Amino acid sequence: MSGTPRFRLAALITAAAAVITLAGCSSTGSGGSGDAQTGFVAGNGGVDTVPVASRKAAPAIEGKDLENKQVSLSDFTGKIVVINIWGSWCSPCRKEAAGLEQSYQKYKDQGVQFLGINTRDTDPTNARQFESNQGITYPSIYDPDGTQILKFPKGSLNPQTIPTTMVVDRQGRLAARAMRPVSIYDMDAILEPLLAEQHS
Structure with a gap:
């Protein structure tokens, strides 16, 4: 059995993914005390929002997508962007995928872009197969080690909670x-209130 650092890293990532899968892909809790700093206000059904006056800039998310093309959040300046953090190993991610694509098709002509961040998939082939099976047509950044996720401000999300949508x-x-x-x-x-903001 190989003892190379690369092998050990892959094994650790795979083990972490397995643990989260067994736990339903998400840990309990939220950003905790960091919510006060990031401005999120708990809403109904686990969807939190930020009042306009308290919103802070999103991080510079960027990377190669699953087709090895460079993509960044800044590519979609002026649009509302739905960022979905997912993994092919995550059962709840499979359950929400069709609805996300349906929402993308509904809103893409209204100035809304969807962008995935694929995490903890050690092989992008698995992620591409997931998107093919689920009919996903919007891009996803391949982020196996969570580098892009960790760019979000402390308290704005729990990196262990998959799926998460920002x-x-x-x-x-x-x-x-x-x-x-x-x-x-x-x-x-x-999305409906955010789309209405352009007229307010």
């Missing part, structure tokens, strides 16, 4: 989050 407003600020699987109805409830 929503960035048209001004590039964190506006909403759901640290659980989301439905098409959740996305309607999040």
Whole structure:
């Protein structure tokens, strides 16, 4: 059995993914005391929002997508961006995937972009197969070690909670989050008020 550092890292990532899968892919709790710093206000059904005056800039998320093309959050300046953090090994991620794609198709012509962050998949082939099986057409950044996730401000999300969905407003600020699987109805409830803000 190989004892190389690369092998050990892959084994650790795989083991961590297995533990989270057995736990339903998510740990309990939220960002905790950091919520006060990031401005999130607990809402109904586990969807938290940030009042306009308290919103803070989203981090500079970027990387190669699953087709090895460079993509970054800044590519979508001026749009509302739904960032879904997922893994092919995560059962709740599979359950929400079809609804996310349905919401993307519904809102993409209204100035809304969806962007995935695929995490803890040691082989991008698994992630590509997931997207193919689920019919996902929006891009996902391949982030096996969680580098992009850790860019989010402390308290804005729990990196151990997969899936998580973060929503960035048209001004590039964190506006909403759901640290659980989301439905098409959740996305309607999040996106409709943000779309209305352009007229306020």
